[in-house]
Amino acid sequence: MSVSRFWRKIPQRYNLVGTKCTTCGRHFFPPRSLCPDCRRSGNIVDHQFTGEGSIVTYTVIRSASDQFEHTTPYALAVVELDEGPRLTTQVACPIEDIAIGMRVKSVFRRIAADGESGTIHYGTKFVPVE
């Protein structure tokens, strides 16, 4: 991923900042600039998520693209944030521990590297809540 393409989404990726529609109250993460329910009558503002949620479904990736190959096997999940929206994320935990319904919270971690000497991408991962 290009540097500008990555930096454009830094606040969202690092801090779990999404958006919210003040017309209907629906929250969005990943952020949306148009509410699919209200469309042009919606009003979108930034929203800081608490970062807590539950695992809806998961997998363990054993074979990845070149960018992620050095980190296999890793746990990947769809997490439903307590505010409602769902996102795709890695879960940093022993792969045999991951389960549907598990409570998790967001942390700031290294996500991927673009090659040996390339850019290291950081972003949000999730960890089990103790």
Added chain:
Amino acid sequence: MRDVAVIGVGCTEFGEHWGISFRDLFVKAGALALEDAGVTGEKIDALYVGNMSAGRFVEQEHIGALIADYAGLATNNTPSTRVEAACASGGLAFRQAVTSVASGMEDIVVAAGVEKMTDVGTGASVDMLASAADREWEGFAGATFPGLYAMIANDYMHRYPLTREQLAQVAVKNHENGAKNPIAQFRNRITVETVLNSSLVADPLRLFDCSPITDGAAAVVVVPLERAREFTDSPVRVLASAQASDTISLHDRRDISTLDATVAAGKRAFAQAGLTHKDIDMVEVHDCFTIAEICAIEDLGFCKKGEAGRLTADGATALGGEIPVNTSGGLKACGHPVGATGIKQIYEIVSQLRGEAAGRQVDAEIGMAHNVGGTGATVVVHILGA
């Protein structure tokens, strides 16, 4: 709107074609289709070519023009358009051709699909296929394409009675059909143990749950039904052409294990044709992974949610079963050159309806094709009748 018919079909062998270039794959399929239709090149009004990612697989864009040129149609200045919807590119190219003929804009139209995937390494192709999902918010997190379908499988198995063995039966059945298909990439029979002993790709999916990386091309010729008899004694009618969209990301779906776009496109197709699932004699579904075939059978309405595993294990979807699914071997055994798959499905249905499917022939007068882009963000469904 005019009724539309398929008058000719052609398909290359699917597999690893180290010796054949992207353009020559297309030329081969196109020539077979024109020969079958009894049409010469200068009669063609337009081409629609399904292709997912030539820009990344062979570093070539502007596919429409390239194809027209090497098919010998540049001298006629024949219009040629590339159509892209990830793995549904082929089905969508067919729909564009049907729409054009139905509208009266064009008369003799070629719909084709082509993909050359084996010129890049596995890591690179995993990354390219992931671009069918959301690059920013799925791919960036480390989601692979098998990984997304694996999350569908885990959600499904958490909620419905599907065993790991039943899931494997999908691949076993599709290899059984592929073994009887001369264009199939894999013509070997496998057992449930073959699937369960293969390596894990993304839990719970193993290597034999996944469709392969494939080179291949397919082409079909469509005309107004009223002109079909000028060319052939056995035209195949297009009874329905439907398409639907859903969220690009799996995580934004209403229900992880139901492809709402499949449900919508299926309902629209049945309504157009004035038919129900009981009228369908065979169906080619988009089994990019074994779990995808399970979901497709249910989401198209052939059985209730949670029943497709048992249906498969009971043989209802095998050749000679109640509703034969993927007589071609499906994406799993016939192979999955992404842009060509949707056209190969039409090729298979036409072969079956014309009684030319030899060892895998089923008794069929009406067939359905179901082609999916991404994890269900685009779905194209066609119904054809003899």
